[in-house]
Amino acid sequence: MEPAANYQSDVLVIGSGAAGLTTALQLADHVSVIVVSKGPLTEGSTYYAQGGIAAVFDENDSVESHIEDTLNAGAGLCDRDAVKFTTSNARDALQWLIEAGVGFDQVGSDKSKPEYHLNREGGHSHRRILHAADATGRAVQTTLQEKVLQHPNITVLERFNAVDLITGQRINKANGCYGAYLWNRKQEQVETASARYVVLATGGASKVYQYTSNPDIASGDGIAMAWRAGCSVTNMEFNQFHPTCLFHPNAHSFLLTEALRGEGALLRRPDGSRFMDGFHELAELAPRDVVARAIDYEMKRLGADCMYLDISHQSVEFIQQHFPTIYKKCLELGIDISKDPMPVVPAAHYTCGGVTTNLNAETDLPGLYAVGEVAYTGLHGANRMASNSLLECLVFARAASQHILSKGPGAAPLSNIPAWDESKVSNSDEEVVIQHNWHELRLFMWDYVGIVRTSKRLERALHRIQLLQQEISDYYSNFRVSNNLLELRNLVQVAELIVRSAMSRKESRGLHYILDYPELLPQAKPTRLIPDATTR
Incomplete structure (x- = not known):
């Protein structure tokens, strides 16, 4: 076995989705960054996100409307300052992505003056969802990771699990975060990473549930590590269940984006009758918590395995243009969505609470930041509105980066952090x-x-x-x-x-x-x- 490594950088970013990669790119022109990826770079929730990112690009829309929609969806529990901060910075964050090369869908042929195709999703009063067909997350992830892999100041550690944060209490130093212990999955040993600042961007915890739309890595690592390090958490009771995951033994919790309902898809019982108009005035476009409970209620009331989502009123051409990934996946499973309804069930999808942060993404522990789904910023309240999640990643990654850079050079990373002690343990046979x-x-x-x-x-x-x-x-x-x-x-x-x-x-x-x-x-x-x- 090779000796355990001791990595050092100015900033250690734990997580490699939109939040982590945006943070790294915002910092890397000025400081050295290590990005820790639990699996391959692409294996995170960002890559699988279908719907899009909310921002005001329509002249008939307004930031004030985006604020009110978010507050309404959050059931009275959003922090208004966080909502205003996020929505006010949304367009700049999206413009940065566009300049980075993310190809959002456009209408018209004049590329010099792009006009973006905007979807409408549940809880939104206007069309304000920028998207790349129905694979927005993949477009964002692949664009960002290409830039990260090319940047000379960014080192990527793939297939490393963060074990625990290295705090002052652990190493007899002043209160703060000094790095993390990492389990090198290739070498099967625990190694050390020290840094001036640590950014948690580890995503949510939906894997705590039997049925989830999330990839396997969504196991709440950052939330648990921050808690053990002494950070508070907020609103952990609010777990969002996405109303419409494809119900099929070979679908592996394949998500059916809310944009389907934004384009008129209807929810139906097994007998073909509609039911959402009996639960909410917005029917299929009601907030996610309402739609998920309605589907759950109807399934239990009828003893049904699933409900159905029907977009067969749209043409094959329309469906193939706007939902190519979903159309192809369903066709592989024997479902032609231009003719047949899709069987759907709710599944755990998003952790609305998380590690408590302020508008600079700072946690309670000096030197530790949290960005994205791992964090509680106050944006989502008691229910996250559709397509505000990737937006939160971008806005708060930029905020954390700016705050870190504003602090100046500071002290160098510690070089004498004690190695992980495995002297008293053995390999498990159980x-x-x-x-x-x-x-x-x-x-x-x-x-x-x-x-x-x-x-x-x-x-x-x-x-x-x-x-x-x-x-x-x-x-x-x-x-x-x-x-x-x-x-x-x-x-x-x-x-x-x-x-x-x-x-x-x-x-x-x-x-x-x-x-x-x-x-x-x-x-x-x-x-x-x-x-x-x-x-x-």
Whole structure:
């Protein structure tokens, strides 16, 4: 085995989606950057994002309208300053992407004066979604990673798991974040990365649920690491379930973008009748939490495996132009969406809460920033509006980068951080135990902490989590780390934060719907959890 490496840089970015790569590119002309990617660079939620990015490009639209739509979708719990900050900086962030080479769909043939094709999605009062057909995330990801790989000041570490943040408390230094321990999956050893600043861009935690639209890496790593390092988290009870994932044994939770409904696709029961007009005045264009609950309700009421999404009123040419990826995927599975409805079910999609940050993306821990889905900025409130997620990544990546650069050179990264101690552990011969715990956690989180909750279900979930935590703690203390063990440890921690946050909210608001407390409280307050000394 090769000696464990000790990487050093000015900024360590953990995560390689839109948030992480944008942060790296904004910094790299001025400082050295290391980007840590858990898998291949493309394997993140950004790559699979279909819909688009919200920004005001229509002269009939306005930032004020974008603000109000976001506040309404957030069910009274958005931070108005964060919403205003994000929407006001949206166009500049998108312009930067356009200049970077992302090819958003246009109307007309005059490329010197581009006019962009704008979609409308749930919760939006105007068409304001820039998109690259139905594969916007892929266009963004591939464009950014090409630039990252070409930049001389950026080093990319692929197939590295972040294990834990290196804090002052851990190494007897002043309070702050000094880097991270990384598990090199190729060498199967823990290595050290020290930096002046650390940026978490690790995405969300939807893998805590049995059914999710997210890739396998979405295991809440950044949230769990920040919590163990002493950072607060906010609004972890608000997990967004995307209403329309393709229901097919070979679909692997393939997402059906909300833009389908923006172009007139209708939700139908198995008998072909519509139902969304009975749940909300906006029908299929209602906010995601409303649509997901409606589908869930109809499935349970009818004992049906799925509902159906129908866009067969549009021409084949229209569908192939605007939704080529979905058309091709469904055709491969024997579904011609120009003629037949698509079977759909809700699936865990987005973590609206996260590590508490300010408008500079700073966390509670000096030197540590959080950007993207891992963070709670206040933008999303109790429910994220469609196509505000990639926007948040871009806007706050730029904000974090500007704040870091404003601090000047500062002290050099530490060169004497203690190496990871594996002297008292051995290789596991019981990997099957991790797999069993993994499946148990995701199943009871789906059953007990899903779209509709009760106090009794939450209590049962917490009891099961506590048992798992003890097992994992014993296991983690005795055996060398592995990808599955690290992810399970983080998922169980995030599951506890979700459940404790849900238990503390005695109302139904946005994505948190609990049968014991169906009404809204008169005053909307965020749920903030703060770790104590025994938690770290």
